[in-house]
Amino acid sequence: MPQPVGSAAVLGGSLAGLLHARVLAEAGWRVTLVERDRRPAKAEFAGGVPQARQAHLLMPSGLNAIERLLPGTTALLAGEGAQHLGLPTDIRWLTPAGWLDTFSSRHSIVCFTRPLIDWALRHQVLSHPGIETRDGVEAVGLTVAGPRIAGVRCRERGSSDRSETVLAAEVVVDATGRTSRTPHWLNDLGFDVPEESVVDGGVSYATGLFRRAEDLPVGRALYLQPRPGHNPRFGVLLPVEGGRWMVTIGGMRGFTAPTDPEGFLAFTRELRAPDLHEVLKGLEPVGPIHGFRPPPSRRRHYERLAGLPEGLLVVGDAACTFNPMYGQGMSVAARSALVLRGLLSAGGRGARGSGVATSAAGRAVGLPVPTRRVQRAVFRAAETAWQMASSEDLRYETTVGGRRGPLLRFQHAYLDRVLSAARSNRVAQSAFVDTLSLTAPPTRLFAPGVLWQAVVHGGARGRRVEP
Ligand SMILES: Cc1cc2nc3c(=O)[nH]c(=O)nc-3n(C[C@H](O)[C@H](O)[C@H](O)COP(=O)(O)OP(=O)(O)OC[C@H]3O[C@@H](n4cnc5c(N)ncnc54)[C@H](O)[C@@H]3O)c2cc1C
Incomplete structure (x- = not known):
């Protein structure tokens, strides 16, 4: 094996962490992937991604980005039963403006349970010999050497021993999701913390799985969107692997989605059209209904920080989260990894650019491009999704934050x-x-x-x- 370009630590072994780890490994970095949870070997729910019990679909741009990063993933998912739907032709879709008469589909979305895509990505990513995983290890802080990142403070999770070890790394990628502690860690080290944009629609979710019958009158999928000012409830029925339907209901602030079977069914009667209610009455549940209240949409403006430690990148939900109703978070994380790959390959394998320092031994240290430039590109990768989701949330009078x-x-x-x-x-x-x-x-x-x-x-x- 060629000498690694340098050492990188990626924090969080979920979607964003896996994809960014793979990009770094392919650019020649020796990557340590630090994950707080012990990830299951199969496609099973893991506690570190609590939203994983809720409906997750992959938009065409996300699918395209993942396929470019990890060729064969689409086929792997399909082989495990993930369902491809023509967008919009396979979806009976009530938009805020009324039912969509669909014409043709140039795109498709993929529907699955979230554990399936997490498993598929682990399968694809972790086969790379340049990636070492540390499961059950929690990142608890950063270390710096002057203006540069130097490593990560780590602790075994669940152990009575509270001692810490330091994982040395020239590049640290925070992909720890919505609960990212990087702003606190920067503050502790005396660095500036990022400004935040917050838009809080107060959305609530509940999801159940049901045995799938192929001959439903609604066709392959159903999406009943809310209508601002009239009815802020939504409902969706998607086919997923294992011959199941996934039904998700929810609402904006003030409309909590119930998790008891009777309440769940009754909620669907209040949607803008009776279609989901009629279908649900005849479906057989496979397991309990799970509720989830996503935190507000939050954008941390790392791209504005002039004094961000060189070598620190924040990606995925750790940098920007959206109201999940618009189904964009995974796609944005995948596009961000593609952006990183583009910037690294522009610098060339092992090449060093203007963001690079030299170690005492005369070895170049850091990414081939200044990390602030990468952070700006990551920011841009999320821009459309952020604008779309936050401006749609602001149609509801009950939404808090944002600029009207x-x-x-x-x-x-x-x-x-x-x-x-x-x-x-x-x-x-x-x-x-x-x-x-x-x-x-x-x-x-x-x-x-x-x-x-x-x-x-x-x-x-x-x-x-x-x-
Ligand atoms: C209800 C809901 C529905 C959604 N539906 C969709 C959808 O349909 N389509 C879509 O594209 N997106 C959807 N999303 C968004 C999607 O879930 C996220 O955008 C995506 O999971 C982001 O991936 P991530 O890797 O950044 O973070 P996460 O998936 O949240 O993963 C973070 C990882 O970091 C680990 N971690 C946390 N702290 C530490 C630490 N200190 N040390 C080490 N590891 C740590 C966690 O255990 C976890 O594995 C939805 C979100 C919600 C809330």
């Missing part, structure tokens, strides 16, 4: 028109789906053909919208 004003009102009014036109117009629909699936930038919604449809056919006149 004339620009947001214009944005909402224009998007209402695009969506209204998208119900029955092919051009507007494909722009809407491309943007939602993160395969096109939001500017696609302002392309001349879409603008025309929005202005001419997107008005409220003649529009029938369910409550």
